[in-house]
Amino acid sequence: MISETAILSKLTRRLIPFMFLLYIVSYLDRINVGFAALQLNKALNFDPAVFGLRTGLFFIGYFVFEVPSHLIMERVGARLWMARILVTWGFISSLMMFVRGIAGFYVLRFLLGIAEAGFFPGMILYLTYWFPAEARGRAIARFMTATAIAGVIGGPISGLLLNMDGIAGLAGWQWLFFIEGIPAIVLGFIVLAILPDGPQDARWLTADEKVWIVSRLEQERGSKQAGAATLKQAIASGRVWMLAFIYFAVIMSFYGVSLWLPQIVRSFSDLSDLLVGFVSAIPYVAASLGMVMIAKSSDRRSERRWHVAVSALIGAAGLAAAGILKIPDFELAALALAAIGIWGTLGPFWAMSSECLRGTGAAAGIALINSIGNLGGFLGPYLVGIVRSRTDDFALALLALAVWPFLGSILTISISRQPAPQILHTVALPNKNGDEPQKAQNGDSKGTTEFLFCAFCVPLLCLLWFVPLLLGKVPCR
Numbered sequence: 001m002i003s004e005t006a007i008l009s010k011l012t013r014r015l016i017p018f019m020f021l022l023y024i025v026s027y028l029d030r031i032n033v034g035f036a037a038l039q040l041n042k043a044l045n046f047d048p049a050v051f052g053l054r055t056g057l058f059f060i061g062y063f064v065f066e067v068p069s070h071l072i073m074e075r076v077g078a079r080l081w082m083a084r085i086l087v088t089w090g091f092i093s094s095l096m097m098f099v100r101g102i103a104g105f106y107v108l109r110f111l112l113g114i115a116e117a118g119f120f121p122g123m124i125l126y127l128t129y130w131f132p133a134e135a136r137g138r139a140i141a142r143f144m145t146a147t148a149i150a151g152v153i154g155g156p157i158s159g160l161l162l163n164m165d166g167i168a169g170l171a172g173w174q175w176l177f178f179i180e181g182i183p184a185i186v187l188g189f190i191v192l193a194i195l196p197d198g199p200q201d202a203r204w205l206t207a208d209e210k211v212w213i214v215s216r217l218e219q220e221r222g223s224k225q226a227g228a229a230t231l232k233q234a235i236a237s238g239r240v241w242m243l244a245f246i247y248f249a250v251i252m253s254f255y256g257v258s259l260w261l262p263q264i265v266r267s268f269s270d271l272s273d274l275l276v277g278f279v280s281a282i283p284y285v286a287a288s289l290g291m292v293m294i295a296k297s298s299d300r301r302s303e304r305r306w307h308v309a310v311s312a313l314i315g316a317a318g319l320a321a322a323g324i325l326k327i328p329d330f331e332l333a334a335l336a337l338a339a340i341g342i343w344g345t346l347g348p349f350w351a352m353s354s355e356c357l358r359g360t361g362a363a364a365g366i367a368l369i370n371s372i373g374n375l376g377g378f379l380g381p382y383l384v385g386i387v388r389s390r391t392d393d394f395a396l397a398l399l400a401l402a403v404w405p406f407l408g409s410i411l412t413i414s415i416s417r418q419p420a421p422q423i424l425h426t427v428a429l430p431n432k433n434g435d436e437p438q439k440a441q442n443g444d445s446k447g448t449t450e451f452l453f454c455a456f457c458v459p460l461l462c463l464l465w466f467v468p469l470l471l472g473k474v475p476c477r
Contacts, residue, residue, distance in 0.1 A: 007213065011131065012139065016142050019126075020142065020149075023123065024153070025086075026146075027150040028154045029116075029184060030259075031154065031258050033055050034263070035176065036177065039172055040173045044105070047389055050385070051381075052382040055109065055259050056377060057106055058110070059376075059377035061109075061111060063113075064117075066117045066370060067368060069117040079192060079196070082122060085116060086188030086191060088115040089181075092112045093184065097170070098174075121366040124354060125354075125366055127354075132220055133355050135299065138292075138295045138296055138299045140347045140350045141292060141294070142295075144346045145288050145343075147346075152284045154277075156274075158180075158277050159275070159276060161176040162176060163274055240365045249408030252383070253319060253342050253405045256381055257339070259380075259381045260385075260388075261283065265279050268328045286337070287339035287344075289340070290344040291346065294311055294347065298351065299351075304349070307345075308348045311340075311342075312409035316341070317341070318335065319398050319399070321334035323402065324399075341405065354366065380404070384401065
């Protein structure tokens, strides 16, 4: 007998940790500019508006090359194209250590976006090659938790690298860019060696397991009566564009917060670069917990729309509270609440998006949603920079960001509910003696992964919250 639970557990163990690591490196290379800004803005005389614009230029390059890159990956395979993406973005990220002015920074941020274009939607599409729909939300959330974990580990690491200021004649921000670009290059070559293009190429699956996965996914695709199947249908689909606008609204706040978070923490505290890194990790730990729990609830109930809408509403409330509150501990707690809501939308959102696409439409639709949505990664940081430069305060900027997840929540609720595809939960497989077919059994996991994850994150959250106190520094106005 082939157990569905056992196969899904095996896929999770084999794929998610490595993909998780890749996305940590990707996200860390996106947001490290926020930590570098603690020194960089002063060194190169960047004002807040300039900082918001130059960080956001990454997403312009990302937007322009997103769909072509994604379609190339579908043609040449995930292994080769992901390796190319990793090596080029790692190289460009390290080159940012040589920047000496505004123009150079603009160019390299734009090139970094071009280099990384296609990575995230490629990973989402890649997960659809392995996981059936009702398990996909949790798989996506586990993968995307990397964005939160990158903030957890990236804050302290970036703080330590900034403390290398003056070593070998280099500034701390130069060491940060140089060292944090190297892992992507190394991982690019590892991808070539170990990442299979799909179930048929996975040497760690048995023949029966390969048949089960392929049959189950083919059965699922055949059951989809609605959804874009071709590039033309994806582009012409009103549902795809609605999903793109929802994602745009979420990403406005997602990157508006993450790229400015170190400076927001600095604004309500009197902490060193190192302690800013530790305190900035707190919202990311909360986001990690929220992502896993919300995705688990979404998968268990086979419901996506309300999980996205309510999570976005929580994110909006957290941002609004962070803008209104003036007590540092409460402001930090509000940012943690905002992170839970904003990051919590991601697993259910991408599960919802991938479930209404099939064939070439899946590649094109996911890329289109992600590319349009990531324009919010340009406008969100830029909006914060403009408001910050004119008011010399982050309060109004946070209130302005809160509007976007609220709008995303309203748009999500307005989407007409699409009937869930009728998916059989058993797939017939011939047994070795040619007798009656075996049936794959469906079952729920016992939550061991989530329990261990929470057992790690909850103490870490408590520890990070009191790091300034432990080191004799208390945030203050």
